[in-house]
Amino acid sequence: MQKAVIQLDSLSCPSCMQKIENGVKGINGVHQDSLKVLFNASKVKVDFDSEVVAINDIEKAIEDLGYPVIKSKVKSV
Numbered sequence: 001m002q003k004a005v006i007q008l009d010s011l012s013c014p015s016c017m018q019k020i021e022n023g024v025k026g027i028n029g030v031h032q033d034s035l036k037v038l039f040n041a042s043k044v045k046v047d048f049d050s051e052v053v054a055i056n057d058i059e060k061a062i063e064d065l066g067y068p069v070i071k072s073k074v075k076s077v
Contacts, residue, residue, distance in 0.1 A: 001031070001077045004055055006044040009068040014039060016067065023065045029053030047077065 011017060017037045024044065025032050029052025036045045048058065059069045 001047055002050045002055075002074050003034075003047050003077050004045070004058065004072055004074045006046070006059065006062065006072045007070040008042045008044065008062065009070060011039055011042050011067070019065055020044060020062055020067060023061050024058060027053055027058060027061055030058065
C-alpha cells in the first residue's frame with residue numbers, strides 16, 4: 001500500500017472538494033476511508049494499492065474533473 005499527498009491548484013469552493021472526493025472514491029484500488037480533501041491547503045491525501053492503480057491514474061481522474069495537479073508525493077507504507 002502507498003500513501004499519496006497530491007498538491008492541487010487552489011480550490012475555490014467547498015463543492016469542488018466534494019467533486020474531487022467523489023471522483024477519487026470511485027477509482028478501483030483507492031482506500032476510501034483514507035481519502036481526505038483538504039480545502040484550505042488544496043491537497044488530497046489518499047492511500048491506494050499500487051498493484052491495482054497508479055498515482056498517474058489518480059492524478060488524471062482529478063485533472064479530468066478540471067482541477068490541475070501541481071505535484072504528488074508518494075511513499076510506501
